[in-house]
Amino acid sequence: MATYLEFIQQNEERDGVRFSWNVWPSSRLEATRMVVPLACLLTPLKERPDLPPVQYEPVLCSRPTCKAVLNPLCQVDYRAKLWACNFCFQRNQFPPAYGGISEVNQPAELMPQFSTIEYMIQRGAQSPLIFLYVVDTCLEEDDLQALKESLQMSLSLLPPDALVGLITFGRMVQVHELSCEGISKSYVFRGTKDLTAKQIQDMLGLTKPATPMQQARPAQPQEHPSVSSRFLQPVHKIDMNLTDLLGELQRDPWPVTQGKRPLRSTGVALSIAVGLLEGTFPNTGARIMLFTGGPPTQGPGMVVGDELKIPIRSWHDIEKDNARFMKKATKHYEMLANRTAANGHCIDIYACALDQTGLLEMKCCANLTGGYMVMGDSFNTSLFKQTFQRIFTKDFNGDFRMAFGATLDVKTSRELKIAGAIGPCVSLNVKGPCVSENELGVGGTSQWKICGLDPTSTLGIYFEVVNQHNAPIPQGGRGAIQFVTRYQHSSTQRRIRVTTIARNWADAQTQLRHIEAAFDQEAAAVLMARLGVFRAESEEGPDVLRWLDRQLIRLCQKFGQYNKEDPASFRLSDSFSLYPQFMFHLRRSPFLQVFNNSPDESSYYRHHFARQDLTQSLIMIQPILYSYSFHGPPEPVLLDSSSILADRILLMDTFFQIVIYLGETIAQWRKAGYQDMPEYENFKHLLQAPLDDAQEILQARFPMPRYINTEHGGSQARFLLSKVNPSQTHNNHYAWGQC
């Protein structure tokens, strides 16, 4: 077993891929009987410090419908300088540059260790990254101040040649012109009127060759014509200007009467931001960063009216079909998200408010474009500040950990077809021979667009085995899948990352053990969970739970060993042993349970669940619980109420929250101040240990989790209590006589 685990881990590290099955059932029928579909979690831009990109372009299969990239699985005839495509078997001539190729002089892409390789494209104009801030001014004074500071700070973090723009909104929407001297200038739009992209561009003077500007241009030929726009300027040119402008930002000046919400034109603001970029910089890496402190209250995309006495929709309202603005607003934001995605831009949403801000309606903006969604209580919290800062962190090369405008192209060998993908992507609707008719997730295509992605962005990709039962695959046959990700690197280079993997086929009737042993229950749990969440988003909740249950039952039926009518005899092999537990916690998770969560929170959780890598996703499904005690080093313990003991400190990581919980005794000790007594220094260390570990997690996590320090009986302890398996309750606590 260890070998498979190693294999899986190795593959993940090298290729960023985790398959639910690492040996594939060789027929459609058998594959469906496996219950868990053949699928993988792909992290297209998984950080590979050991993999410098090659400085040339990939060699493509010449068959127009294939265009697979030359890879280690291809048969090469060194003498004839030919290679055979392993997907379509087309024989291709090597390009002239490969003239010197031989068995001993192979290009990198043919070496087995380069199953993942990155090419750097030199052609084409490089366009700078674009950051368009869309800022809500209907904030409390200190909130706005904090946000302004964060934004000003971010200017120093941006790549110097990046273009930056500013749109502010409240009752009106203002698009600020950035290169003005003497007088600050902004274009103002009514917050209630939906405008088409063309109208927006007309009104901003973007459509017609802006006469004065163009006339001025010949004088400054060094300026890239398409790069210059009054509203988007290079950071290094206008950072002082913009810093001042941000500094002078005032709260929305329109009076808000008692009992009313401020009028917030988020829908129009976003629409203008999208329209602005659409008109000026289509298909260029760009981030629209929406900072909002409350729900949209007017115009297209409004989520709630301005009457405070009418609360924003809850799950209850939605079930009762009582959320009057929801459908219309969702439609508005979906339209925007699709347009944004079509232009290769992404939208981040930073929503900081105590109440809901309409993430439910706006979620697609981030979900479809690969943007971030951050939810906090206030902009004046470290949660927001550090999260925001973290967006601009750099990798080992000093590059920003963000990429733009990616297209993911998936190619399969002929026994497989592509059923769909789940993740921060949109379909490019590329039909082809390897596209399945059965859809799982976003299907019907072999290509997806991921407008914004980072090294952890992970897609679930689902396949269908189409090989017929009566057409057995020869012994030792392998199925292959190639993932080709074309993207704009944060250094503005165009790059292509190609990952080609192959797995063995096995006849499920004769070689079920092999298949079973190669089951990756972690990947399977996450992939099933993504399917479940995807269904929950598009269908009704309870049905999803039933579906999950049925799948689990079927899986256990298939792979469990038991004697009929004897529950105690049930056994699952090691490769399946954790799977039921994952499913148990998944059922209880906020991704499927909406109780006790607002619609916004659900959207937020689901957003992150659909984009994080396997490890993080597993934490989300089943939070990790560590126990600290004097009895030994910290140890992971069962996420179970039995783990809550008086003399333990617990550290729980749910991904979204880090909870440090002091057991009853520990709390009393701390209260008594033992930690301050020199003779109890070990207690001090014990208290400190989880804090240090939590810091470590906090350092790496994006978005910043909510950090909760609590103790036995504390009100915040609910975060822990709600997660653990309630094996001990007031009903059985005493009966079992344990404590």
Place this chain on the structure above:
Amino acid sequence: MSQQGYVATPPYSQPQPGIGLSPPHYGHYGDPSHTASPTGMMKPAGPLGPTATGAILPPGPPPPGPHQFGQNGAHATGHPPQRFSGPPPVNNVASSYAPYQPSAQSSYPTPMSTSSVTQLGSQLSAMQINSYGSGMAPPSQGPPGPQSATSFQTPPRPPQPSILQPGSQVLPPPPTKLNGPGASPLPPPMYRPDGLAGPPPPNAQYQLPPLPGQTLGAGYPPQQEANSGPQMAGTQLSYPGGFPGGPAQMAGPPQPQKKLDLDSIPSPIQVIENDRASRGGQVYATNTRGQIPPLVTTDCIIQDQGNASPRFIRCTTYCFPCTSDMAKQAQIPLAAVIKPFATIPSNETPLYLVNHGESGPVRCNRCKAYMCPFMQFIEGGRRYQCGFCNCVNDVPPFYFQHLDHIGRRLDHYEKPELSLGSYEYVATLDYCRKNKPPNPPAFIFMIDVSYSNIKNGLVKLICEELKTVLEKLPKEEQEEMSAIRVGFITYNKVLHFFNVKSNLAQPQMMVVTDVGEVFVPLLDGFLVNYQESQSVIHNLLDQIPDMFADSNENETVFAPVIQAGMEALKAADCPGKLFIFHSSLPTAEAPGKLKNRDDKKLVNTDKEKMHLDSQQFLNDLRNDIEKKIGFDAIMRVRTSTGFRATDFFGGILMNNTTDVEMAAIDCDKAVTVEFKHDDKLSEDSGALIQCAVLYTTISGQRRLRIHNLGLNCSSQLADLYKSCETDALINFFAKSAFKAVLHQPLKVIREILVNQTAHMLACYRKNCASPSAASQLILPDSMKVLPVYMNCLLKNCVLLSRPEISTDERAFQRQLVMTMGVADSQLFFYPQLLPIHTLDVKSTTLPAAVRCSESRLSEGGIFLLANGLHMFLWLGVSSPPELIQGIFNVPSFAHINTDTTLLPEVGNPYSQQLRMIMGIIQQKRPYSMKLTLVKQREQPEMVFRQFLVEDKGLYGGSSYVDFLCCVHKEICQLLN
């Protein structure tokens, strides 16, 4: 045409002629709801064959008909005793005016005494009018009055004018093509030479039909003599069907015009001069109901003694007919021209402000009229009877005061609202919108920054000028700085709003591009106090010209600009005024887009340059910003029982039939109100008018301005006619016609005006003048110059549709006239023409004006013409060189540069005197007049000639003489 005499004239909405009999609702365009018509005035329907048209009336002051005299006496309030040779009638002082008497006699000079000459004049003329009739009638027609005809000639008048003076004019209608001069009707045989002219025949010329060789002796050509049969027959023969054409055709026959002596037909100049001579410089106290104020052209000091000053209200007649039948018969419009915020000269008392605190003004419970001198206190002062609706009200406790022995409150002279015609009340919250005190008003300056405006420097000019004029925003006398807030918008195809909040380092521009649905992008910082934000505003005004220097945006919008201004005021919840500096046709794609209508040839021509006269523009701008103004005004005109205000004209909005709403009203704006009977009026109680204007002052105070005016009533048409004021009539006619322009064909409007003029005069002739030859033209003294003024109105470009006249110009003048007061409309329609070459450099008075006719010009003369909008200096080809040197500082006529719009300041008396005169003329006018220099016989003289309104119009329109003939014919038709 000839058939559609006034009898037949339908309302404008039914322009077919011949639907007769409905008494024209003149001035009520489109109102068909009147029926009764004096059938007696119907004309024979068919043409009676070609006949002579011309009827010549001998002028001259004939003796008055005695019975009329008697009537006048009965009405005696206005008749000073001096008028008569006999002792003053006792009943001079109407007992009904008892309350006024003591004060009138003690503290004020009575009008009877002060205005004796005027009164005499008017009385006299009324008499003379009659006398014309009587002059023609056999003396036996009436008992001889106590006065002889000669007594009427007593007023000192030069013999030559005496022919004109009497106010009754005799005119030979020019022969039309149909009727040769030979066909002219004969004057009645009894025509008396003495009436014709004591002074011999200068008037012969006009009396005579065009035939040469007519002798004066009888004043009639021999042919006439030959033709003359019985008077009536002759007239009838001469008229029916005699005028196939309307006024337009009247202009046809040129001969009579040439033959007639202009001096012999009524001269506006003479009328003005006479009034000035008799009443100028005196004190006019308003203590008498129904007294006729001096003409607008006469300077005098007005003392408010219970009736509103004529500066505030002027009426078409100061004596209303008692019944509506009478009103219909006379067809004299009953109207008041109200200029509620008229400027009061510094030597007159400003309006008192009454403050009753929280209880607010005292008002009649029933009709809501405000406390005023017309309220009669009774029951020892515990109650009062409303003079308007007669309701008896309790006096509110706080307002109680005992009465004196003549039933007047003891505090009569302490309370302006009891003793004055005009005063103001402080309004309580009940009078404010939403019961909240109003915010101070705002001025929003909106500047067109399109390419051409930037290029020609207008934007720079405006911005520079604003810096100065903003220092002079109007403020209440007692206040340190103006409460008015200011805001700025520039625009071309899009709008730019500016945030000029005082705490900003630099202004912020906010561009609104959604011109389809304009909105205000900011609230805070848009409207600011000028003093507080001065540096930011100056910063902005400095930057605006540069900011758009590179713009080559040619297109502009306009409607969205106005909308933006309105939205801004609405958002700020304040009244205000928009100053829009617009200079191009709004052709950009937006609401209110216009297509180019007029020809483009103007662009880049000298004329365009002329349009950009910066000095005139700046003067107007300064004037406009600085002048006193009231905002958010609602005017209500209440009347005593028996009549009511029915129609309103001006720059106003009416959401119902009674409330006149005006977003802003300044000291130059007037509203003309027409009244109609709804019952009988009594001679005793007269006709009372109360005009109340609720408005917000420049400092944001809510106030009520009340003007009260009492008019007489009479059942005698003669009283009505002698109390008319032609200047006010013309104001009314102009406004009613200009209002009708929007709905009616111009031709119909002009016809109605002509017909109504004829009708008014015919009614007079029929009912007030003694029987006389129908061919005689007899004009009431008060309407002596009605025909000439009416002709000027008819020739105004608003009533002419000619391609040469730009649409904008017509719209502009129309708009202008709609808000004009009487003085402005008088000058506008009959410009002032002053000979400059005869200047007495030592005198400080204006030279005597001459009539607006080319014949008054002379090659050796220099003339100044002003109409309130334009000023021309006309230079005869042989103007005296010393004058040219003196005024222009150039050696000769040829050296004068006519391109300039400013006279050089030359340090000699001619120059100084001329510029002083121009200053005096300008000073009283709301708009600064642009000076144009015109050399005789050069092309621009054509423009100038349009203003010689007694001549035949450049764009059509008959000469004075022709028009007079035309009117006479109409009258004759009516009389038949």
